[in-house]
Amino acid sequence: MKPLLFLISCSLVLFGSEFSVIVSKKLPFSTLSTQYIRDLYLLKRHSVGNIRIIPINLVGQDESRSIFESTVLQMDRNRLNDYWVKQHFQGVTPPLTQPSFESIKAFVQNVEGAMGYLPSSMVDANVKVIYEF
């Protein structure tokens, strides 16, 4: 896991951020820490200030989802699956999923408090970037 994180970090330094975490441009905050986004996606936290956050994940096994999980959530797929099995006993289900980056972007634009991630090349003026990886 650590060599993979190191390689990802090196590639980000050399080639720039590949993915962006986005929210609606109406939301009043402009940045969040890795730890805070991790807590939101693991459903340990549910809000930023008074705004209830709805984290959105990409459905399936896409490589971008694996990069998000290893760099931001700092867990591989097995460990994350174990985490959600434990959360099932605690009465917590994983975040909502969307089938494509286009639908994640549309969801974030239209639902207040929604948060998602997509390739940085898809970012435009309709959404706000709060974190890059």
Next chain:
Amino acid sequence: MTIQKVGLILGLIVVLQADPYALGHGVQVDKALNVGGYFSTEFSVQGGEKTLAFEDLAIMAYGDVNPMFSYMTEFESIGFYQKNLTNGIETSHRQFHAERAYGDVWLSDAYNIRFGKQITPIGYWNREPINVLRDMSSNPLYCSLLFPKFLTGIDINGYIPRVEGMTYHLFGQKNPDLDDEYVNIRNKHFFGLSVEKELSTEYSSGGSIGEYITLTEQRTRFLQLNAKYDDVKWQFMSEVLLAKSYYSSGDIDITFTGYAQGMFRYSAENAILGRYEHFKDHHVGREDNIAIVGYSYRPSYPISLKGEYQLHSLDNENRALFSFSVLF
């Protein structure tokens, strides 16, 4: 129409309306209704006596009614079926009892109110009390003898503002238990404060203080500490508890207990474990040291096969224990 037919029809409705099923994640009918459960079986050998038990069977239902309110219910039968293979005696207990029944009112990340019957928010082991989620079959004495495992009351909890990664639980009970069938310490008064700090993705630590009064008028005050390291390969965890009890007879005594457990995962499915426990109760004059070695195999995380051997400093308590458990 019999109750079995009603149950069958309801079950069919749940299955037909649910999302695709994945073992260990329950059946999601919609956000407001998820259904799941678990079971465990055990085989133990102690002093030449062999016992086979279908130990635990439980059904859970939970969901988010709206963004502010969620609920959890769990009904469990402990000792569902047991057979002593040495003398042939069979026992069964097929009645289900309320293990958890609570609601959560979310007001902010710093202020969440949980009310009803719930697991006492102390330490690590007590919060994952079922066989399939644990890496060893047996419970340390730490969490079965010295504080109530369950709380029927209110727990105010959340993140402590301006302290990154630190959570609190302030809880209290001033009434009898909702269903005291599987309660370890029957009490009428239980208050406590628990805090936990996530130091990094691998390290966490915390502690609790509390007081309870049993139905036999024993007042106990306790101090508890816990620490954990958990990475992909290794996990180390330890919990200790010091309790001072005031008995109705006028006696005052101290009890100390703690355990340290290590686990090495040499693949995603296989792990070897070791645990050391110490227990000393001055009041009953009991002191035990327990060393346990164990093995855990999980073909997938919600399916657990475990074996362990316990060495006790007290005579005739050594035993081998094997279990098979599933979360569904």
